Amino acid sequence: xxxxxxxxxxxxxxISNMIYLAQDSKCDTYRKxxxxxxxxxxxxxxxxxxxxxxxxxxxxxxxxxxxxNAILKTWQYTLETxxxxxxxxxxxxxxxxxxxxxxxxxxxSVDQDFENKWIQNYSKFSDQAEFFPGTKDMLHFMKKSGxxxxxxxxxxxxxxxxxxxxxxxxxxxDLIVCADDTLRYKPDSEPxxxxxxxxxxxxxxxxxxxxxxxxxxxxxxxxxxxxxxxWNHSSVLEPDADYIFSxxxxxxxxxxx
Numbered sequence: 600x601x602x603x604x605x606x607x608x609x610x611x612x613x614i615s616n617m618i619y620l621a622q623d624s625k626c627d628t629y630r631k632x633x634x635x636x637x638x639x640x641x642x643x644x645x646x647x648x649x650x651x652x653x654x655x656x657x658x659x660x661x662x663x664x665x666x667x668n669a670i671l672k673t674w675q676y677t678l679e680t681x682x683x684x685x686x687x688x689x690x691x692x693x694x695x696x697x698x699x700x701x702x703x704x705x706x707x708s709v710d711q712d713f714e715n716k717w718i719q720n721y722s723k724f725s726d727q728a729e730f731f732p733g734t735k736d737m738l739h740f741m742k743k744s745g746x747x748x749x750x751x752x753x754x755x756x757x758x759x760x761x762x763x764x765x766x767x768x769x770x771x772x773d774l775i776v777c778a779d780d781t782l783r784y785k786p787d788s789e790p791x792x793x794x795x796x797x798x799x800x801x802x803x804x805x806x807x808x809x810x811x812x813x814x815x816x817x818x819x820x821x822x823x824x825x826x827x828x829x830w831n832h833s834s835v836l837e838p839d840a841d842y843i844f845s846x847x848x849x850x851x852x853x854x855x856x
Contacts (some may be wrong), residue, residue: 604666605831611612611790612652612796617634617636617855618633618634620633621820622635625821629712639772646650648665649686651803651804653745654746654747654748654806655746655747655748655749655805655806656748656749656750656794656805656806656807656808656823657748657807657809657811658750658752658798658807658808658810659752660752660810660813661694661695661809661810662755662808662809662810662814662828662831663734663738663750664728664729664731664734664763665728665831668727669721669727669728669736670693670694670721671687671691672687672692672716672727673717673720673721674690674693674701674717675687675690676720676721678707679714681707681713683707683709690703692805693705694811695810695812697812698717702841707842715805718755718758718761721758721761722761723760728762730766731829731831733830733848734761736847737848741851742771742856744854744856747773747798748771748772748773749775749794750768750772750774750775751790751791751794751807752776752778753784754778755777755778756777759777772800774794774797774798776793778790778792781793785814785817786812786813786815786817786820787817787820788817788820788821790817791805791807791809791821791823792821795821800819802822802823802836806818806823806826806842807821807823807824807825807826808823808825808844808850809823809826809827809828810827810829812835813836814827815837815840819839821838824841824842825840825841826840826843826844826850827842827843827844827847828843828845829843829844830845830847
């Protein structure tokens with residue numbers, strides 16, 4: 600089980616000491632004892648800390664909804680209309696970043712209508728998108744437990760209305776912030792600060808959970824606590840994340856749900 604990263608100095612020192620003792624021990628029994636104690640300290644500390652975050656805000660693509668295949672195929676299809684051929688594997692670098700940045704990384708020469716074409720072409724593959732296993736149940740449990748749930752996504756409202764309305768997210772989330780609700784986008788802090796303002800809360804009562812380094816940068820810049828999900832089986836790791844969740848159940852367990 601992957602456990603969150605702990606940032607309390609005292610707790611981190613104790614946990615580090617336990618891990619050091621485990622690594623240094625030549626006795627398997629003591630090694631297991633030290634590691635078990637370290638795990639207990641991590642769980643105790645993170646449970647106490649997480650309870651202060653009553654606003655739990657999520658990214659959408661790659662975090663709650665598995666859209667990776669649909670996104671990559673849309674990129675591949677749209678680029679082919681310009682005579683540009685890329686493998687799906689090479690296109691993975693576009694995930695989680697703005698279109699213009701992605702085109703620059705790909706060194707792709709396209710016209711100004713590319714983004715509109717991309718949005719139109721996404722409809723050809725959007726039916727492949729679905730909730731990651733366990734995420735829908737997790738959201739319902741958290742909603743019933745009284746937490747405020749929100750979404751901050753890089754999707755524009757037109758995209759959201761066209762491709763995500765079928766998930767009935769309005770029944771789960773109190774507020775959904777799209778890219779065109781703010782002037783600046785992730786990784787800038789503005790989208791999360793906009794969420795806090797509209798929700799009548801403060802950043803220190805919020806945690807933002809996403810799957811990309813841009814999500815973690817955005818959360819940290821806004822003063823939100825940051826959480827990185829790895830349940831999408833990506834290879835993304837972000838050392839600046841405050842917490843790491845390997846499954847939706849991890850989040851429920853830490854909140855004692």
